[in-house]
Amino acid sequence: MDFLDISKQRYTTKHYNPTRKISDKDMKDLLEVLRLAPSAVNIQPWHFYVGSTQNAKEKILPAIPDFNIPRIQDCSHFVVLCSKTKMTDQELSAITQKEDKDGRYPKSEIRDTVDSHRKIFAHMHEDQGDFSQWTAKQTYIAMSALLYAAASKGIDSTPIEGMDFDKTDDILNLKNKNLKSVMIVALGYRADNDSNADRPKSRLNSDEVFSSID
């Protein structure tokens, strides 16, 4: 399906059919889309927790306010997207080593330059005190890829920011891992009576969101 058609068709699902589950193959593909998401200087400052069982849902539900509970309760799978709050130089070097192993550097000088640039950017954000905001921004890119990839497979989704972040971080013990929760994405198949399914999409008009630079 054309990406524009997917953009028109995907919508935020409010009620899922609890009996329909995403296949292992589709779920594997969606997680691969998350893994492949782009990020500034390829820093990949994220970790994704995936749940689908009743036990996993019950674990996370205390962090979900009333209005979002049905999405988690009835979805097939949910992903807690987390971003890094801190990265050591060793972790940053590990990215370069992986890129090298993946064959990105025919010359060691290029590898060393990229490694040093990545550290310069990471240190700059640490010094500015906005490292966590920076990494969260990267994680939103992954979220967007997940929503559209799901829609391309006919899988419905709900991006969820309406959650208790501190509680989520406690439940998943994220602080000790230098991570913080950024959002949850619920995935599955819409219920027959999903109130949002037939609502026309509404966005601001083009002339309000685009200007040309002449």
Ligand SMILES: Cc1cc2nc3c(=O)[nH]c(=O)nc-3n(C[C@H](O)[C@H](O)[C@H](O)COP(=O)(O)O)c2cc1C
């Ligand atoms: C970052 C983000 C957070 C959101 N949080 C919630 C949420 O907590 N609960 C919910 O039902 N919808 C949530 N939404 C859905 C938005 O309300 C929805 O995307 C918007 O109204 C546009 O509608 P559409 O997605 O159906 O096109 C969120 C969307 C985004 C992108």
